[in-house]
Amino acid sequence: MAGGGKPRPYIVPSANSPKPMNHLLSRVKQLAAEAAADTVALRQHLHAHPELSFEEHKTVAFVTGELQKLGLPAQPIAGTGLVAVIEGRNPGARTVALRADMDALPITEQNEVPYKSQNPGVMHACGHDVHTASLLGAARILVSLKDEFEGSVKLMFQPGEERLPGGASLMIAEGVLENPKPNSVLGQHVFPMLPAGKVGLRAGRYMASTDELYLTVRGKGGHGAMPEQNVDPVLVAAHIIVAAQQIVSRRANPKMPSVLSFGKVIAQGATNVIPNEVYLEGTFRTLNEEWRNEAHQHLRRLxxxxxxxxxxxxxxxxxxxxxxxxxxxxxxxxxxxxxxxYLGADNVVELDQWMAAEDFAYFSQAASACFYRLGTAAADGSGRLTASVHTPTFDVDPHALEVGPGLMAWLTLRELAEK
Structure with a gap:
């Protein structure tokens, strides 16, 4: 997980920046506060009923029902995804797209809370329940204010972020970035390294590409006491694991972050048995597509x-x-x-680069996009709720469910006002 970041200095708006919309700012905060309890309830319902990637059928039905309450018809996309559009005055003036992912992880929850997962072995351990509830909350605010802004807001509820090929790529292939074409795409993700009430951003390259490596080394097994009669794939695999690191340390530009890790090695031998083959799994990550392709070739040749x-x-x-x-x-x-x-300068921090991956990257490659992080640790400074994402004890401070929707709505209104 990236570091907590450092406070960002206040940026003086340029002459081309939208004029202050103080009346809307206070209204958004009011609506977010009034809906906070309902947004928490939405998140807790989603948390208690998690579904794995591309299996989000009940989640889709629930989200569809919530959108219908707002008078928003939803269109299915990418199997278990949804798209809805909020139209303000002059809907064609400008479009902002907002994305939330909906899938959960194959993790058994260890939190003892009333909203604990009711689906054994499945848990919202990456905060996608927070993302979905926040987008529903933001939609509620924006529907209330649709006579106050020009343009359209495209709501994208995405399936399958946690599983290749990634729901974002499927949604894009099915035209989610067309009709209307968004001028900008915003995405929000939980961040337990920051307390609720704070957010983090980073301009430029922020998260890594991710490739899965599956390697089988074949030799000739036999008795461990007679190595001269065998071709030991365990030794070969060990040499490959060590030698492959020179791709990062000697082939990569030192200024370009790269990670090569093998996390799974299976050699079905014994103390005195050399196996016929060894199976390995790993990952390669970087922040440059040209180097990514080159590294693949180096690794294969090696x-x-x-x-x-x-x-x-x-x-x-x-x-x-x-x-x-x-x-x-x-x-x-x-x-x-x-x-x-919306939050004050002390509550907006600059993030470090992070070598984890996110399929929101597909949106960032296809459109003007910004992916920011929502603080979710306890806002009281107690140090609670800092368990990392993808762990069985991950949870969030309810205050994040007020900040998330309100901030997303305000960012949208600001972006719609951009000329």
Whole structure:
């Protein structure tokens, strides 16, 4: 997880910045506060009924019902995704798209809370329940204010962020960024390294691409006491694991972050048995597509050449995952400025680069996009609720369910006012 960041200085608006909309700012905060209890209830319902990637059928039905209450018809997309549009005055003037992912993880929850997961082995451990509830909350605010703004707001409820090929890529392929075409796309993600009430941003390259590595090394097994009669795939695999690190340390530009890790090694031998093959799984991540492609070639040549030189053979499968995520600088600057207006300068921080991956990156590659982080740790300074995402004890401070929708609505209104 990236660090908590540092406070951002207040940015003086440029001459082209929208004029202050103080009446709308106070109205958004009021609506967010009034709806906070309902937004918490939405999140708790979603948390108690998690569904895995591309299996979000009950979640979709629930979200559809909530949108209908707001008078918003929803259109299905990418199997278990939804799209709805809020039209303000002059709907074609400008469009902002807002994204929330809906899927959960195959984790058994350990929190003992009234809203604990009711689906054994499935948990909203990455905050997608918070994202979905926040977007529903933001939609509620924006519907209330639709006579106050020009343009349209596209609500994108996305399936399958946690599983390749990623629901974002499928939604884009099915035309989610068309009719109307958004001028900007905003995404929000929970961040337990910050207390509720704070947000973090980073302009430019922020999150890494991710590729899955599946490597099988084949040799000739036999008795461990007679190595001269065997071709030991365990030794070959060990050499590959060590040698592959030079791709990062000696092939990569030192200024370009790269990670190569093998997290799974299976050699079904014994104390005195050399197996016929070894199976490995790993990941490669970076922040540059050209170097990413080059690294794939280096890794393939290294594995095959090293195995052959030791009398073995290997097969390397590289499953290409999400691209790197880049926050468009101008949009991110506007988002930061609007966040400062909503939360105050002390509550907006600059984030470090993070080598985790997110399929929101597909939106960032296809449109002007900004992906920011919502603080979710206890706002009382107690240090509670700091369990990392993807762990069985992850949870959030309810105050984040007031900040998240209100901030998203305000960022949208600010972006719609951009000329």
């Amino acid at each position: 594995c095959e050449g090293l195995a052959e030189s030791m009398g073995a053979s290997c097969e390397l499968e590289i499953r290409r995952g999400y691209p790197y995520l880049e926050n468009e600088p101008a949009l991110t600057a506007r988002t930061e400025q609007a966040a400062i207006e």
